[in-house]
Amino acid sequence: MYLQHFGLTETPFSLTPNTGFFFGLAPHVEALQVLQTALQTGEGFIKVTGEVGTGKTLICRKLMNELPERFHCAYLPNPYLTPEELRWAVALELGLKHSNKIDQQQLTSLIQQQLLALSAHGHSIILVLDEAQALPDESLEALRLFTNLETESRKLLQVVLFAQPELDERLAQNKFRQLRQRITFSYCLRALSHDESAAYIQHRLSVAGSANGRLFSEANAKRIAKAARGIPRLINVLSHKALLVSFGEGAQKVEKHHIGAAIDDTSDAYKQQYKPFWLVIMVLVAAMSVSAFYWYKGSLT
Structure with a gap:
């Protein structure tokens, strides 16, 4: 496990409800x-x-x-x-x-x-x-x-x-x-905001004995928050997987691609949807055609 590698005394993102990790959000x-x-x-x-x-x-x-x-x-x-x-x-x-x-x-x-x-x-x-x-x-x-x-x-x-x-x-x-x-x-109970989720991640790491104040940067913590839709259990799942991937590479902190791998491996995580390249081209062509039409119409008047 990654505990010794990251200087932790216990698993920070266990799915077992542990009141010792309660955070007053x-x-x-x-x-x-x-x-x-x-x-x-x-x-x-x-x-x-x-x-x-x-x-x-x-x-x-x-x-x-x-x-x-x-x-x-x-x-x-x-x-x-x-x-x-x-x-x-x-x-x-x-x-x-x-x-x-x-x-x-x-x-x-x-x-x-x-x-x-x-x-x-x-x-x-x-x-x-x-x-x-x-x-x-x-x-x-x-x-x-x-x-x-x-x-x-x-x-x-x-x-x-x-x-x-x-x-x-x-x-x-x-x-x-x-x-x-x-x-x-x-x-x-509502879902956590991105800021609350980021604070939640840092709190659990601190309780677990992390001496490294930023195993997750704030930006990366918010990436997890977005993918987890502010659901604490999903935040735990994604954070745990991201630490595993980071540990597997011998890295000292979690990077963006580690989070991407965790998200890809989690079926319930929200995955950013990107429009296909051909669709982007079609939209651009359509916009250019409309612009050309109005330019041509204007030149006749």
Whole structure:
């Protein structure tokens, strides 16, 4: 690997969401602020959406790491579950030990009793679901019914959904109007700007121990930003590949052609489209013909 060659202590562009690399860029900080405000005010449903690779899982982990002690967090990273499986998973996350022989009504009652017990001890309970767009329709309805569990003064369970935009498309359907109306706070993660992307690259290199302040020049970092369309995961993929190509050549920093090779090797990267040479010639000929026509017409008057 290239770590020793570039003086790094760890891989700077791993695809694993690592909160140690969290960088306080505007969209991520804003999302966290929305989440923290909603949780502190006791809202029932909170939703964060974003395209693949925009940092939802990283924000999810950052949120859970920074929750005050009074919060008890139940986390479901893969919610492709039937309503029955969803209830069992929630029960397990709440620390319930139970027999598989009990029916769903009894299980729901046990969950409510556990929520009441935790609440009585001063805990606020949060159910966090990553990749929530994978929830089947019936499970979305079961999730809504969970938020019916409440005392006279507050909800017993708060639900945080992290999802791709497909969830918004589904929630727009009339059959989900009750659930949609319960989502009081939501945030949509945007892509990073070119300047934010360049700062993001330099930050990750710095955290990874880079003593070379400019393994990527600002211009080259912005080339990656453009090809990645500001998507952090794609920025990581392209930056990692560019470092590999640079290392393979024995270079001390990443050059433009290293980035070009990384872009060519990445199917999801935006590739600059150039018009064929013959098309450029045709446009020039057409422009010259129009100019000649008006010159000739003018000479006759």
